[in-house]
Amino acid sequence: MDEQRITGINYTQLRALCRISGLSDGRLSQSSKEAHEEFMNSYHRIFLRPKKIPPVIPLGREGNISHTPQRFKALDNQVPQGRNRNQPQEKHETQEMLINHVIKALKKLPIERSQKDLQVIHTMLKMFPCFTTQLPKQELHKISSIAIVETWDRSQILFGHNGFYLILKGSVKPYTRKGSREEQKKPAIGVGGSFGSFEPPHFEDSGNIMQYALTLEVCEILKISHSGYAKLKEDISAQDYAMKESLIQGCQFYLDWPKLSINHLTKLIQLKAFPANQVLVKEGRVCPFVAYIREGECTILQDITSLINPAKKKGGGIKSVVVGRLGRMESFGEVSVLQAQPSPCTIITVTELQAGIIQPEALRGLDSVTISLMLQTAQHTCRKLSQEEINKEYMRQEKNKEWDHIKKQVLSDALFYNGIHQGCGKWTLNRGSRKTAVKHKPSMVPPS
Structure with missing residues (x-):
């Protein structure tokens, strides 16, 4: 039928489809549920069909x-x-x-x-x-x-x-x-x-x-x-441009930049959203883009090569330690992208992230003055710690996790043995769990 005939591919729609946030691109094991639903609802737009009058x-x-x-x-x-x-x-x-x-x-x-x-x-x-x-x-x-x-x-x-x-x-x-x-x-x-x-x-x-x-x-x-x-189109374009400009100027390293160089970067920025727990940068690889965080938070991790589990080398048994965080109005990736240097750390989103990104191919068209300014003002996302420092930081974080677990366990046991249960207060209609606890532990509950 005419509705099923396909005359070609709309490559503009295809590129837009491939840029869906959360879609598996080789680095992700699988796409997010939202990205999958958006892909399934939009993929038919890439097909060109005969036009009807x-x-x-x-x-x-x-x-x-x-x-x-x-x-x-x-x-x-x-x-x-x-x-x-x-x-x-x-x-x-x-x-x-x-x-x-x-x-x-x-x-x-x-x-x-x-x-x-x-x-x-x-x-x-x-x-x-x-x-x-x-x-x-x-x-x-x-x-x-x-x-x-x-x-x-x-x-x-x-x-x-x-x-x-x-x-x-x-x-x-x-x-x-x-x-x-x-x-x-x-x-x-x-x-x-x-x-x-x-x-x-x-x-x-x-x-x-x-x-x-x-x-x-x-x-x-x-x-x-x-x-x-x-x-209407002019107003929307002006609002987007002003928002992108404020995003760059809000980063502390770009406060003193000249207006002309800020404009050059503003024209290259693309707004994008990332889901939580997504790997943005992998340690040992060049950053895929330069990012300016608008909303959200990221965690900076470094691998501990001395604590590799031999039995899990193929399954990713490398331990990581948190060495820092990135938040609102902060940037990363400038040095890695411009100098083609492998990233010394891994960056993972903690919450849903909204950021403005600049692709590496777009930065190649920048003038030499703007590139020099970026290299002079931008700093490395994290310094490369020595193996001893990484091990000490890892042990400290593990001890803190263990201590937090012990405190929660002690508090939970104390509440349980005193007949206190979440959602079963004095004025709660459903207090069956508390009565059960009182029946088993009468000596623990003070007389009313």
Whole structure:
């Protein structure tokens, strides 16, 4: 079938799929559950399939965003509890209620819309593939603040080159200035249908024919203008740039850097999230990237070669000792990446980590001044300890672990023999475990 035919591979989507955080890349034994679910939900986007011409108004030959009319399928799951979901009348009423609520919110000025209004609009927009497939999540989340609604009477002409339109009520008939018999057979676009584009169309020549739509009844149409969408993209880009710039300037080694060099690094940063307990850097290998930590914490480990278990050499029987930690507004990997030096330590995430990273290939394009500044200001992530120092630190940490275990055990035994159990206090309804302890140890419990 046409839906199953594949004409090629979208390599942009493929590269984005391979960069999913937590996905197994050879260093990890297996992918995280979240990364696996995201991969399975997104892998079909890498396949290119034959394009179909939907019954909508295309604008120009490139950059068109148009989809077939659709109903509110996602609303079928929003029928109030206690009612029969199979009753079409109740589904229709639920759809009408949401549409009316959205129209009421859109008729307010963008500055007057409350957080609840924006959330309702955002919830509805997520139900349409014309938004979810064409817009990034960040733009989709904020586009509800620039959308407006227009009311059109019957038999009015609506030109589609002014923005993107989504029909909330009513229906329209697509036409062109150059009429033909085929146009008379085109179906009308109803509720859920869309036409137009988010960005101005790029006309290849002056021979393009202008398209328009004729309203068949009173219509309520959501509109996103080209200028509003362009301003939204500029605001998001400026916010991302400012956040990346503050991320670098927040690191103590970059406080006195000149503005120009900071800008060079800011353009190279990519924001990425790492799950907890993920190995970012392996001792003895070059760091895979330079990282600037935004949120989260990492542990720095060093291997103890003298404590290798011979029976577990193949299974990773090398002991490690904690030699330091990395936290918010700290960086690592500059010296290792720029000088191609193996890392003297292993870095593992303790909590979920949000960081800005710069790939080694991106650093190769930097000017010599910025590279020299990075080597002068950045310090090694950790100093290489001697074997004796590592052994002493290992023994100290092991003694602390053993002492903590003894304290917890003594405290647990003391609470148990005195009839004190977690969740069974004086005013707790379920106190069966405490009564059992009192029955077995009557001499341990003071009289009431």
